[in-house]
Amino acid sequence: MADKGKFAHYMLKEIFEQPQGLRDTIAPRVSLKDGTVRLEEVRIGEDELKALRRINIVASGTSRHAGMAGQYMIQDLVNVPVDVDYASEFEYRNPLIGRGELTIVITQSGETADTTAAQREARAKGSRTIAISNVVDSTIAREADGVIYTHAGPEISIASTKAFTAQMAVLFLFALYLGQVRGKLSKDQVRRYISELLELPKKVETVLESAPDCERLADKYHKMESFLFLGRASHYPVAMDGALKLKEVSYVHAEGYPTGEVKHGPNALIDENLPVVIIATCDRNDLGSLLRYQKNVANIKGFKQQSGRVFAIASQGDEEMRQMADHTIFMPQASELLLPILEIVPLQLFAYYMAVRKGLDVDRPRNLVKSVTLE
Numbered sequence: 001m002a003d004k005g006k007f008a009h010y011m012l013k014e015i016f017e018q019p020q021g022l023r024d025t026i027a028p029r030v031s032l033k034d035g036t037v038r039l040e041e042v043r044i045g046e047d048e049l050k051a052l053r054r055i056n057i058v059a060s061g062t063s064r065h066a067g068m069a070g071q072y073m074i075q076d077l078v079n080v081p082v083d084v085d086y087a088s089e090f091e092y093r094n095p096l097i098g099r100g101e102l103t104i105v106i107t108q109s110g111e112t113a114d115t116t117a118a119q120r121e122a123r124a125k126g127s128r129t130i131a132i133s134n135v136v137d138s139t140i141a142r143e144a145d146g147v148i149y150t151h152a153g154p155e156i157s158i159a160s161t162k163a164f165t166a167q168m169a170v171l172f173l174f175a176l177y178l179g180q181v182r183g184k185l186s187k188d189q190v191r192r193y194i195s196e197l198l199e200l201p202k203k204v205e206t207v208l209e210s211a212p213d214c215e216r217l218a219d220k221y222h223k224m225e226s227f228l229f230l231g232r233a234s235h236y237p238v239a240m241d242g243a244l245k246l247k248e249v250s251y252v253h254a255e256g257y258p259t260g261e262v263k264h265g266p267n268a269l270i271d272e273n274l275p276v277v278i279i280a281t282c283d284r285n286d287l288g289s290l291l292r293y294q295k296n297v298a299n300i301k302g303f304k305q306q307s308g309r310v311f312a313i314a315s316q317g318d319e320e321m322r323q324m325a326d327h328t329i330f331m332p333q334a335s336e337l338l339l340p341i342l343e344i345v346p347l348q349l350f351a352y353y354m355a356v357r358k359g360l361d362v363d364r365p366r367n368l369v370k371s372v373t374l375e
Contacts, residue, residue: 015348030194037173039177059106059115063115065240077176077184097125109133110131111135111138157363159249169200169341210329210346221354230279236258236279250358270308276308280296283315285335311328312325314329
């Protein structure tokens with residue numbers, strides 16, 4: 001795992017390892033035949049899970065973006081309120097949490113100082129805790145009531161890629177498990193979602209075929225000094241992480257923003273000098289997704305009237321989006337809540353190729369470390 005093999009950098013290797021990371025994270029925990037998700041490692045009794053009043057998700061950086069996607073998954077599938085916090089800010093807002101609640105802490109390394117402190121704060125206030133980590137027997141895993149490991153394999157590049165998609169997969173598994181325990185999801189519903197989860201690795205392999213397109217986009221835009229990444233609902237965290245990746249490895253200013261908030265200020269910045277990257281996929285079987293898509297279409301038309309250059313992440317077969325946007329990367333069809341796991345891949349590739357094109361140290365960006373162990 002520590003050998004770059006045929007890849008020039010660990011970051012690229014780890015982007016291409018995502019299909020296997022997803023297989024290893026998902027397959028051992030599901031039974032398509034029985035329509036069940038098995039998460040014995042949660043180690044919290046079903047009676048407690050049935051009685052949960054609220055879930056708090058606490059994390060930093062990319063892990064927090066996974067938590068934001070998880071918020072949509074859990075609230076949509078289980079109908080339990082979910083709050084998401086920055087780990088570094090958690091203790092300062094006097095979090096009003098306690099018994100009858102669950103705090104999920106997410107960290108790739110399991111040693112992130114702010115997240116560990118937040119977990120201890122939550123436990124001190126009486127909340128049960130579950131850790132999501134990629135490292136076995138890490139501090140956060142040892143101190144949690146339960147732990148769900150991502151099986152993404154060692155992540156060496158400082159910019160997190162395969163851990164992010166594995167974290168989102170784990171959060172979706174947990175949402176299914178909780179929905180199963182609380183009687184919110186039938187076996188047929190769980191079986192349908194399991195089937196889609198098992199198809200994800202192959203779909204990510206399809207998305208990885210867009211690497212040459214992402215490299216060409218980097219060649220075209222590597223001199224740009226700023227980007228705006230946009231997404232609605234569960235796609236907003238993808239926009240956030242796409243912007244973060246670009247900042248981390250290519251030192252280009254980028255901002256992730258909710259698409260619906262653009263008219264509340266950022267629209268003043270959009271012209272030919274500020275490329276807009278918009279997540280505009282659509283699950284045609286989901287009414288909410290269709291409504292969001294229609295709003296995205298209207299937004300893109302507005303950006304084009306302002307001479308904006310639009311790079312869209314769209315669903316396969318969307319000819320309308322191909323004609324409207326300057327550049328389009330297509331995603332395989334997937335359910336609304338699982339699309340984020342696919343959408344982030346081309347944004348990771350774009351950030352990687354931007355950094356390469358600028359001649360930067362992709363795996364070790366300046367001023368950053370892999371595990372933030374000091375507050």
